[in-house]
Amino acid sequence: MHRYFLPALCVSATLLGAAAPAQTVEDAWKAGIADANVAWAKRPHAILKIQDSAYLHDGDTAVLVGQKGKPGSYHWTDKPDAHGALTVSYRNKTLQVTKDGKPIDPKQIQTSIPIDTDVDVEGQPTQVAANVMGWRIFVFNQKNPDALNFKGVSYFPYDPAYRISASFKPDPKRPPHVFRTSRGTDKQFYHVGDATFVLQGKTITLPFYAGSNDPKEITDMSAFFTDNLSGGEAYGAGRYVDIDGFGKFPPKTVTIDFNDAYNPNCARSKHFTCPIAIDNIPLAMKAGEKNPHVAH
Numbered sequence: 255m256h257r258y259f260l261p262a263l264c265v266s267a268t269l270l271g272a273a274a275p276a277q278t279v280e281d282a283w284k285a286g287i288a289d290a291n292v293a294w295a296k297r298p299h300a301i302l303k304i305q306d307s308a309y310l311h312d313g314d315t316a317v318l319v320g321q322k323g324k325p326g327s328y329h330w331t332d333k334p335d336a337h338g339a340l341t342v343s344y345r346n347k348t349l350q351v352t353k354d355g356k357p358i359d360p361k362q363i364q365t366s367i368p369i370d371t372d373v374d375v376e377g378q379p380t381q382v383a384a385n386v387m388g389w390r391i392f393v394f395n396q397k398n399p400d401a402l403n404f405k406g407v408s409y410f411p412y413d414p415a416y417r418i419s420a421s422f423k424p425d426p427k428r429p430p431h432v433f434r435t436s437r438g439t440d441k442q443f444y445h446v447g448d449a450t451f452v453l454q455g456k457t458i459t460l461p462f463y464a465g466s467n468d469p470k471e472i473t474d475m476s477a478f479f480t481d482n483l484s485g486g487e488a489y490g491a492g493r494y495v496d497i498d499g500f501g502k503f504p505p506k507t508v509t510i511d512f513n514d515a516y517n518p519n520c521a522r523s524k525h526f527t528c529p530i531a532i533d534n535i536p537l538a539m540k541a542g543e544k545n546p547h548v549a550h
Contacts, residue, residue: 280412283513287409294522295404298366299376302401303394306330307525309437310344310389311382317341318375318393325372325395339369342377344389363391372396381527384432384440392525400522408544409513416512416541420451420460424504428467433478433529436491436520441529446475449497449508454537460510461533462497474498477510478531481539489517489545492531515542522546 277285295302308316308330319338320328331338341352342363349360353367367375377391424447431445443463450459462475480492495515497508518528 279414279417279511283412283511286514287407290516291404291406294407295401298374298396299392299394300401301519301523302404303396303398304392304523304525305373305395305398306393308342308377308389308391309380309382309439309527310342310349310391311386312344312347312388314388315341315343316391318369320370320373322370325370325397328369328373328393328395330391330393340367340375342389342391347387349389369393381441382439384442385430390527408546410540410542410544412513413541416453416539418451418453418510418512420449420508420510422462422505422508423448423450428464428469430467431463433532435527435529436518437524437527439527441527443476443529446472447504449477449510451510453535456537458535458537460535469503472503475508477533478529479515479533479535479539480531481535481537483538483540484531485545487544487548488539489521489543489547491518491521491528493517493539493542494531495542512539512541515539517543517546 294300306329310316314332316330316332317336317338318328318340319331319336339354343350351358351360351363363375363377365376369375372395374394375391376394377389379387380390382388425445428444428446430442432440432442435441443465444467445461446464448459448461450457460477460479462477464472464475466472474496476494476496478492478494481488484490484492493515495510495512497510500508519526520528
C-alpha cells in the first residue's frame with residue numbers, strides 16, 4: 255500500500271561522542287522529502303529510470319527486444335514470434351525466465367537481471383486485476399531522460415495544524431473494495447475502518463484501506479482522497495496518506511499527518527497501476543505534495 259519509496263522516518267547520529275538532538279516531526283518530514291527525491295531519480299531502480307513495463311496475467315509472455323549498445327531501444331513485446339535478450343512467461347502461477355535462450359533462476363528477477371550497459375530488469379508479484387495476482391516487470395535505463403531531468407518533488411510548507419489525532423472506528427466486516435486504476439485495471443483492497451477528526455472547524459470522516467482483511471496482518475492503512483485543490487494545486491486523481499505504528503489492530507485513535515500526503519507514482523510514471531481516489535475531503539488541503547503538472 256505504501257508508496258514505491260519509503261520516507262526516512264528517523265535519523266540518528268553522534269557528534270563528538272554525544273547523541274545528536276532528537277529529530278523533530280518537521281525534520282523527519284524534510285528527510286522524507288530528500289529521500290523521495292533520491293528514490294525518484296538517483297537510485298539504480300529509481301522510479302523515473304523505468305523505461306518500460308510488462309504486466310503478466312496467467313498465460314502471458316513478454317519478450318524484451320532492443321539494440322545492443324542503445325539503452326533507449328529496449329522495450330517489451332508480446333508478439334509470439336519475437337526473439338530478444340530476455341523472455342518472461344507466467345504459467346500456472348509460476349514465473350519462467352529465459353535469457354539469451356537459456357533458462358535462469360526466476361528469483362533473480364526480484365533483484366536484478368543485467369541486460370546491457372545501463373540496462374537491467376527487475377520485477378515483483380502484483381495485482382493485475384482485482385484480487386488477481388500476476389507479475390509486474392520493469393526495464394530500467396540508467397540514462398533515462400526522465401530521471402536526468404527530474405527537478406524534485408514539490409510540497410506545501412510544513413503546517414503542524416495538518417497533523418491531527420483521529421478516532422478510529424473499525425469496520426467489523428472489513429469488506430473488499432475494488433478501485434479503478436490509472437491503467438484502466440482494477441485493484442482490490444479492504445475497507446478496515448474510518449478515521450474521524452476535526453480540521454479547519456469541520457468534522458471529517460475518512461475511510462482507510464489495507465491490503466489484508468486479517469487483523470493480525472494489518473500493520474498499516476492508507477486513505478486515497480481528493481480535496482478542493484484536486485485538479486489544480488493538488489494532483490487531480492487524488493493523493494494518498496498512510497498511517498502505521500499504531501500497534502495491534504484496531505487502534506482506538508490514530509495520528510494522521512497530511513503533511514506527508516503524497517501523489518501516487520502514476521502522477522509521474524505511466525508504468526504503475528494506482529488506485530484513483532473516490533473519497534473526498536471537502537476542504538482546501540494545503541498540505542502534502544503538490545500537483546507535478548502545475549507550475550509552482
